[in-house]
Amino acid sequence: MKSLFAAVAVAAALLPLSSHAQFAKPEDAIKYRQSAYTVLGAHFGRLGAMVNGRIPYDAKVASYNASLVSTLAHLPGTAFGPGTDTGLNTRAKAEIWKDPAKFQAAYEKMVDATGKLPAAAGDPAALKTAFGAAAATCKGCHDDFRRE
Ligand code: ASC
Numbered sequence: 001m002k003s004l005f006a007a008v009a010v011a012a013a014l015l016p017l018s019s020h021a022q023f024a025k026p027e028d029a030i031k032y033r034q035s036a037y038t039v040l041g042a043h044f045g046r047l048g049a050m051v052n053g054r055i056p057y058d059a060k061v062a063s064y065n066a067s068l069v070s071t072l073a074h075l076p077g078t079a080f081g082p083g084t085d086t087g088l089n090t091r092a093k094a095e096i097w098k099d100p101a102k103f104q105a106a107y108e109k110m111v112d113a114t115g116k117l118p119a120a121a122g123d124p125a126a127l128k129t130a131f132g133a134a135a136a137t138c139k140g141c142h143d144d145f146r147r148e
Pocket of ligand 1: 041042044045048134135136138139
């Protein structure tokens with residue numbers, strides 16, 4: 001399982017954000033990225049529950065969710081290609097397509113920060129620090145590129 005996560009993460013890291021996954025229609029890309037963020041948020045939220053003491057710290061559960069988050073983080077970024085700014089209800093702001101370099105930089109901060117979660121997951125204090133840093137990158141992108 002771990003090696004599968006690692007292989008997917010390595011393969012995803014080699015794909016630049018600009019090499020968009022192929023989607024037949026803009027709607028498909030929008031659905032894909034929304035689904036990816038939903039699943040990413042679910043697993044990130046489980047780490048958050050542990051960090052914030054809503055559920056007890058469990059190294060195995062933390063490691064599992066951290067691995068998933070670090071892998072899933074790569075997915076939505078492949079689905080913001082040209083022409084996917086409209087076509088389905090989306091909270092993605094036009095700024096993403098107006099200034100793709102700025103969006104890419106913010107996105108990569110999130111990939112980098114979530115990529116540190118697996119190594120931190122074995123220690124509650126380290127996890128708390130890494131989780132806080134990752135959450136700040138989520139928020140940074142939401143503030144600039146997502147409508148409320
Ligand atoms: C989550 C989640 C997000 C981020 C963000 C952090 O658990 O679903 O979008 O954390 O709220 O600021």
